[in-house]
Amino acid sequence: MKDSGLFALDILDVAAAWINREYIHKNANNRYCSAVNRLLDEVVNRSLADIWGSETFDTYLKTDVDRCLSGHQVHRETSLDFPAPGLRLCKILYHPYPDTGGVPTGAIVMIHDLVEPEAEKVNLQTSFEYLTEASREAIILVRDGVIEETGETFGRLFGYAGKDARGKPISDLIAPDQRTQSMEQIQGQAGGIFKTVGLRHENLRFPMEVNFRRVHLEGRELTVWAVRDLTKFEEIKHQVEAYQKHLEQMVRAQTQRIEKRESKYRSFYENAIEGMFRVDANGRLVSANTALAKMYGYDRPEDLIRTASDLGDVYTKPKDGGKVTKLLQNQGVARDLETELYTKDGGRRWARMNVRAEKDKDGRILYYEGTLEDITEKKWAEDKYRNIFLNATEGIFQITPEGRCFNANPALARIHGFNSPEELMQNATDISTQLHVDVETWYNYLALMEENGYVRNHLWKMYRKDGSIAWLSCNARVVRDETGQVLYHEGTIQDITDKQLMVDQILMQRDLALRLAQTGAVDAGLALVLETAVKASGMESGGVWLKGPGEDMKLISSINFSPAFEKKCSFMAVGSRHWKRMMNKIRMVMAPTRESMPNIHEEGYKCAAVIPILHDGRVIASFNLFSRTKDTISEQVLINLDFLAGQLGSIIVRMGIQQQVEQEIKTRREAEKALQAEQQGLEEANIALKVLLGQREKDKEDLEQRFVSNVNELVLPYLEKLKKGRLEVLQRSTLNLIETNLKEILSPFRVNIRNFNLTPRQMDIVTLIKQGRTTKEIAGLLNTTKDAIDKQRFIIRKKLGVNKDKTNLRSLLLSLQ
Numbered sequence: 001m002k003d004s005g006l007f008a009l010d011i012l013d014v015a016a017a018w019i020n021r022e023y024i025h026k027n028a029n030n031r032y033c034s035a036v037n038r039l040l041d042e043v044v045n046r047s048l049a050d051i052w053g054s055e056t057f058d059t060y061l062k063t064d065v066d067r068c069l070s071g072h073q074v075h076r077e078t079s080l081d082f083p084a085p086g087l088r089l090c091k092i093l094y095h096p097y098p099d100t101g102g103v104p105t106g107a108i109v110m111i112h113d114l115v116e117p118e119a120e121k122v123n124l125q126t127s128f129e130y131l132t133e134a135s136r137e138a139i140i141l142v143r144d145g146v147i148e149e150t151g152e153t154f155g156r157l158f159g160y161a162g163k164d165a166r167g168k169p170i171s172d173l174i175a176p177d178q179r180t181q182s183m184e185q186i187q188g189q190a191g192g193i194f195k196t197v198g199l200r201h202e203n204l205r206f207p208m209e210v211n212f213r214r215v216h217l218e219g220r221e222l223t224v225w226a227v228r229d230l231t232k233f234e235e236i237k238h239q240v241e242a243y244q245k246h247l248e249q250m251v252r253a254q255t256q257r258i259e260k261r262e263s264k265y266r267s268f269y270e271n272a273i274e275g276m277f278r279v280d281a282n283g284r285l286v287s288a289n290t291a292l293a294k295m296y297g298y299d300r301p302e303d304l305i306r307t308a309s310d311l312g313d314v315y316t317k318p319k320d321g322g323k324v325t326k327l328l329q330n331q332g333v334a335r336d337l338e339t340e341l342y343t344k345d346g347g348r349r350w351a352r353m354n355v356r357a358e359k360d361k362d363g364r365i366l367y368y369e370g371t372l373e374d375i376t377e378k379k380w381a382e383d384k385y386r387n388i389f390l391n392a393t394e395g396i397f398q399i400t401p402e403g404r405c406f407n408a409n410p411a412l413a414r415i416h417g418f419n420s421p422e423e424l425m426q427n428a429t430d431i432s433t434q435l436h437v438d439v440e441t442w443y444n445y446l447a448l449m450e451e452n453g454y455v456r457n458h459l460w461k462m463y464r465k466d467g468s469i470a471w472l473s474c475n476a477r478v479v480r481d482e483t484g485q486v487l488y489h490e491g492t493i494q495d496i497t498d499k500q501l502m503v504d505q506i507l508m509q510r511d512l513a514l515r516l517a518q519t520g521a522v523d524a525g526l527a528l529v530l531e532t533a534v535k536a537s538g539m540e541s542g543g544v545w546l547k548g549p550g551e552d553m554k555l556i557s558s559i560n561f562s563p564a565f566e567k568k569c570s571f572m573a574v575g576s577r578h579w580k581r582m583m584n585k586i587r588m589v590m591a592p593t594r595e596s597m598p599n600i601h602e603e604g605y606k607c608a609a610v611i612p613i614l615h616d617g618r619v620i621a622s623f624n625l626f627s628r629t630k631d632t633i634s635e636q637v638l639i640n641l642d643f644l645a646g647q648l649g650s651i652i653v654r655m656g657i658q659q660q661v662e663q664e665i666k667t668r669r670e671a672e673k674a675l676q677a678e679q680q681g682l683e684e685a686n687i688a689l690k691v692l693l694g695q696r697e698k699d700k701e702d703l704e705q706r707f708v709s710n711v712n713e714l715v716l717p718y719l720e721k722l723k724k725g726r727l728e729v730l731q732r733s734t735l736n737l738i739e740t741n742l743k744e745i746l747s748p749f750r751v752n753i754r755n756f757n758l759t760p761r762q763m764d765i766v767t768l769i770k771q772g773r774t775t776k777e778i779a780g781l782l783n784t785t786k787d788a789i790d791k792q793r794f795i796i797r798k799k800l801g802v803n804k805d806k807t808n809l810r811s812l813l814l815s816l817q
Contacts, residue, residue, distance in 0.1 A: 014029075014031060014110050014111070014112055015029070015031040015032040015034075015035045015110065015111040015112075015113075016028070016029045016031065016032055016108060016109065016110045016111070017029070017032045017043070017108075017109050018097065018106055018107075018108055018109075019048065019065060019106055019107045019108075019109055020105065020106045021069055021104075021105065021106065022047075023047050023048045023049070023057075023062065023065060024045060024046070024047055025043050025044050025045065025046055025047070025048070025051065026044065026045075026106065027044060028040060028043045028044065032111070035082050035111065036051050036052075036082070037082075038051070048061050048062070048065070052080075056080075056081075060076065060078065064076055064092070064094050065094060065107050065109075067094070068094035068095070068096055068104070068107040069096065069104050069106075069107055070104075071096055071103075071104060072096070073093070073094065073095055073096065073193075073211065074092075074093070074094035075091070075092070075093055075094075075191075075193075075211075076091070076092045076094075077089070077090070077091045077092075078090065078092065080092075080111070088113050089113075090111050090112060090113055091111075091112045092109065092110070092111050092112075093109075093110045093112070094107050094108075094109055095107065095108040095109075095110070096108075137153060137211075137226040137227060137228050138150070138151060138153040138154045138156075138157040138158070138225075138226070138227040138228075139151040139153065139154075139224065139225070139226055140154065140165075140170070140173075140224070140225040140226075140227065141222055141223075141224060141225075142170045142222065142223040142224075142225055143220065143221070143222050143223070145169055145170055145171070146167060146168070146169060146170065147165050147166055147167065147168050147169075147170055147173075148166065148222070149162075149166070150162030150163075150165055150166070157198075157200075157208075157227060157229055158173065158198070158199075158200050158201060159200045159201030159202070159204070160201045170225065171183055172199070173198055173199060173227070174196055174197065174198060174199060175196070175197040175198065175199050175205050176199075177197075178196045178197045181196075182194060182196040182210075186210075186212055186223075189212075189214075190213070190214050191211075191212055191213035191214060192211075192212060193209065193210065193211045193212075194209075194210055194212075195207065195208070195209050195210075195230065196208060196210065198227070198229075206229060206230075206231050207229075207230040207231060207233070207234045208227055208228060208229055208230055209227070209228045209230050209233075210225055210226070210227055210228075211225075211226040211227075211228070212224065212225050212226070269289050270289055270290055271290070272289055272291055273291055274291055274371045274372065274373050275288070275289060275291045275292030275293075275295045275351075275371060275372035275373070275374070276288070276289045276291070276292060276369075276370075276371050276372075277289075277292050277369065277370060277371075277372070278367055278368065278369040279367060279368040279369070280367050280368075281364075281365045281366065281367060281368075285304070285305050285308050286305070286367070287301075287305070287369075288301040288304050288305055289301060292304065292372060295341075295343075295349060295351065295372060295374050296308070296341070296343050296344055297343040297344030297345055297347070298344055307344075317339065317340065320337070320339040320340075323337070324337060324339075324353070324355060328355060328356075328357045328365075328368065329357075332356060332357045332359065333355070333356040333357070334353065334354070334355045334356075334370075335354050336352055336353075336354065337352070337353045337354075337355075338350065338351070338352050338353075338375065338379070339351060339353060341372075349374060349376045350374070350375050350376045350378075350379040351372045351373060351374055351375060351376075352372070352373040352375050353370060353371070353372055353373075354370050354371050355368055355369070355370030356368070356369065356370060389409050390409055390410060392409055392411050392492075393411055394411055394492045394493060394494050395408070395409060395411045395412030395413075395414075395415045395472075395492060395493035395494070395495075396408070396409040396411070396412060396490075396491075396492050396493075397409075397412055397490065397491060397492075397493060398488050398489070398490045399428075399431065399488060399489050399490075400488055400489075401446070401449075401486055401488070401489065402430070403429075403430045403431045403432045403442065404428070404429050404430065404431075405424065405425050405428035405429075405431060406425065406488070407421075407425075407490075408421040408424050408425055408428075409421060412424065412493055415464075415470060415472065415493060415495045416428075416435065416462070416463075416464055416465060416470070417464035417465035417466050417468075418465050427465075431462075434463075435462045435463055436460065436461070436462055436463075437461040437462060437463060437469060438461055441459070441460055441461065444458075445458055445460075445474070445476075449476070449478055449489060453477060453478045454475075454476065454477040454478065455474060455475065455476050455491075456475055457473050457474075457475065458473070458474040458475075458476070459471065459472075459473060459474075460472040460473075460474050460493075469497075470495060470497045471495075471496050471497045471499075471500035471501075472493050472494065472495060472496065472497075473493070473494045473496050474491060474492075474493055475491050475492050475494075476489050476490065476491025476492075477489070477490065477491060498636065501636045525651050526544060526556070526557045526648070526651050526652075527557055527559070529644055529647050529648050529651060530542055530543070530544055530557055530558075530559055530623065530648075531559060532644060533623065533625060533641060533644045534559055534560070534625060536637060536640045536641070536644070537609065537625050537627075537633055537637050537640075537641060538627070538630055538633075538637070539607070539609070539625040539626060539627040539630065539633075540560055540626065540627055540628060540629070541558070541559055541560035541561055541625070541626050541627075542558070542559055542560075542623060542624060542625040542626065543555055543557065543558035543559070543561060543566075543569070543623065543624055544556055544557045544558070544613075544621060544622075544623040544648060545572060545582060545621060545622050545623070545624070546620070546621045546652060547619065547620055547621055550574070551574045552571065552572060552573055552574050552579070553571070553572035553579055553582055553621075553622065554570065554571055554572075555569060555570045555571070556621075562603065565599065565603045568599045569599060577596075578597065581610050582610060582612070582619070582622035582624075583612075583619050583622075584610070584612065584619075585612050585614065585619060586612070587609070587610065587611045587612060587638065587641070587642065587645075588609070588610045589607065589608070589609045589610075589632060589633050589638070590607075590608055590610075591606060591607060591608075591631070592605050592606070592607075592608050600626065603626070604628050605626040605627060605628055606627060606628055606629065606630065606631060607626070607627045607630050607631055607632060607633070608624060608625070608626050609624065609625040609626075609633055609638075609641065610622060610624050611623050611624070611625070611641050611642070611644075611645045612645065613645050613648050613649045613652060614645075614649060615649050615652070615653055620649065620652055620653075621648065621649070621652050623644075623645065623648055625641070708756070708757075709757050711742060711745075712756075712757070712799065712801075715742060716739070716742065716801075719735060719738065719739050719742075722735055723735060756799045756800055757799065758796065758799060761782075761792065762792055762795065762796055762799075764782065765778060765782070765789065765792050765793070765796065766796065766813055768781060768782075769793075769809060769810050769813055770810065770813050770814055772810065775789045775790060775793065793809065796809070797809060800812060
């Protein structure tokens with residue numbers, strides 16, 4: 001969209017354009033575009049030189065625009081060769097934009113055709129109104145020394161409305177003491193600029209600048225005054241003058257400080273540990289410090305300058321000097337260049353060079369200056385460590401966090417199967433996808449590096465150049481810059497493939513042993529070992545052949561065999577070619593051919609491994625593995641297969657033992673059945689005998705009980721009655737002898753208390769007496785009286801036959817069953 005000021009100038013038919021500090025058109029009005037015979041899009045973003053030609057631009061347009069951009073209004077009357085109307089006499093006004101007292105960002109260029117046709121002139125009043133709206137200055141139209149019209153800016157500048165100034169002499173706007181001189185300056189002049197003192201409302205004075213121009217419009221001669229307030233300008237001028245004095249003081253003080261610094265820096269220069277120099281454009285050394293002189297073997301800089309006419313002669317490798325010259329010519333600077341230099345006595349020193357070229361405004365080289373740092377000892381150390389780097393047995397690397405390897409030693413290249421580190425780095429631009437077998441290992445490595453800043457013995461499984469897999473142990477750390485940003489990772493790689501394979505073998509053997517221990521069936525164990533062998537070898541299929549009683553070989557287990565192949569190879573006759581291979585006590589790995597192994601070759605196998613299974617030095621079986629993709633098997637895998645062959649031998653021996661055991665078990669089971677039948681008969685007879693014996697024991701107890709009861713009840717009471725009668729001595733003796741003999745006869749039967757015919761109540765009392773209870777305690781427990789218990793105790797003693805003696809009742813009861 002057009003600038004509003006340019007739109008206003010369209011009404012005036014003045015060609016106007018907005019030019020930035022790079023002399024590029026940023027906008028233009030219609031009049032301007034018509035004058036150059038171009039559309040607006042063909043003007044905007046084009047330079048003044050493109051529109052008006054290089055000659056016109058270089059002659060005065062550039063000079064006038066530069067002055068305008070420095071903050072000045074510029075006026076010029078000249079002839080311009082327009083593309084459309086041709087050569088015309090024009091007045092060109094350059095106005096800074098914006099006009100705020102600061103640094104202008106551009107210039108408004110207005111071109112007025114001084115030979116404008118009458119038909120193109122516009123109404124004075126209308127033109128003036130638009131002109132005053134577009135201007136930042138107070139615009140005044142003056143006729144015959146009297147103010148005829150003013151713009152909107154007039155009121156802001158002079159403090160009263162423009163209508164109040166109409167009809168007044170223009171000299172009233174000038175301070176009385178300045179009027180005569182100012183009016184004399186414009187008398188007889190067609191235009192110009194002068195400075196004077198203005199007079200505002202209430203007689204306030206202010207500095208102002210007047211840009212006046214006499215014009216003929218509508219047949220009348222008018223003078224256009226453009227008045228600018230210079231108050232701020234004068235203030236700035238005074239400030240500039242004061243500041244200039246201050247600057248002069250500062251310059252003097254700074255000069256003194258510079259002189260002090262120069263003395264200090266000269267001390268630095270002369271006492272610096274790095275060599276410093278200046279060389280002219282022809283390569284001649286013109287200045288050097290003491291450190292540089294000593295680096296070349298001289299005591300004083302003057303001796304070095306006098307001797308070393310051309311520093312290019314001191315390079316041990318002339319191409320280094322050419323490299324420095326080329327960098328200085330193309331880039332103007334050469335940084336951190338390491339080169340080897342000759343010293344005074346012909347020795348050699350390593351130095352790091354930083355040089356820059358100083359040029360004049362036309363780009364011609366005035367001189368070169370720079371520094372030399374002696375890095376001989378550091379270089380020797382680097383060579384030492386480089387030898388370690390190149391000859392180390394462990395791989396050494398530097399990689400970016402994204403996985404690009406940019407430095408590697410020969411050992412790392414060998415580990416990965418490459419011929420050189422360069423070949424490795426060309427193929428390791430993203431090791432996470434190009435070399436890592438499992439990309440999750442790489443992500444885990446990055447997580448540890450981010451968390452800890454290092455890894456220790458991190459296990460990597462990576463591809464070699466030939467596609468084989470290597471197990472590697474990685475130790476690495478993060479290298480950061482001084483701000484903490486990650487630069488790269490560096491570390492070492494150790495090839496632990498053999499160790500890992502050994503660990504894998506041990507783990508495989510352990511897992512196989514555990515699984516075999518959990519496998520009850522021999523056939524399942526045989527299949528398990530065969531499956532493990534196929535996986536461990538990387539082959540696709542395999543089988544086990546067992547030697548029979550007639551020495552022929554019979555297939556007893558297989559994995560991934562086609563039905564047709566299994567049928568062909570299920571039986572190997574004695575004396576056949578493959579039977580002989582199987583009976584060989586040495587393992588063989590071979591490539592099947594149509595002649596050597598026709599059946600195996602027809603199946604499409606490229607590799608066959610024949611592993612003998614031995615027991616007591618004899619071949620008892622053979623297991624064979626086959627592959628359609630692999631060409632051979634590594635020695636480490638063959639060692640694993642030898643172990644598995646031993647396991648298979650054990651299983652096959654177990655098969656024979658198991659068959660024997662199964663036969664023995666069958667025989668024993670038949671014998672056990674016969675024994676079980678006999679045992680059952682004996683158990684039944686035993687049960688019958690136990691029943692008979694139990695019944696006999698019961699009859700015996702009943703008989704004893706009746707015998708004791710009958711004697712106690714039917715015999716002994718009568719003996720007691722006889723004792724009470726009058727008996728002779730012999731009769732009484734005979735009676736006592738009878739009683740004693742009866743008691744002696746009853747004594748074996750008195751062992752069981754049940755033979756004494758006690759009542760249940762009496763049995764309860766007997767139990768409590770055995771427990772040691774007193775008569776009172778027994779009465780309490782049985783809820784009766786003490787007398788009732790004493791009576792029962794007497795009856796019990798009587799039934800036991802101890803009522804007439806002092807036998808302890810509790811002791812007697814404890815002796816009875």
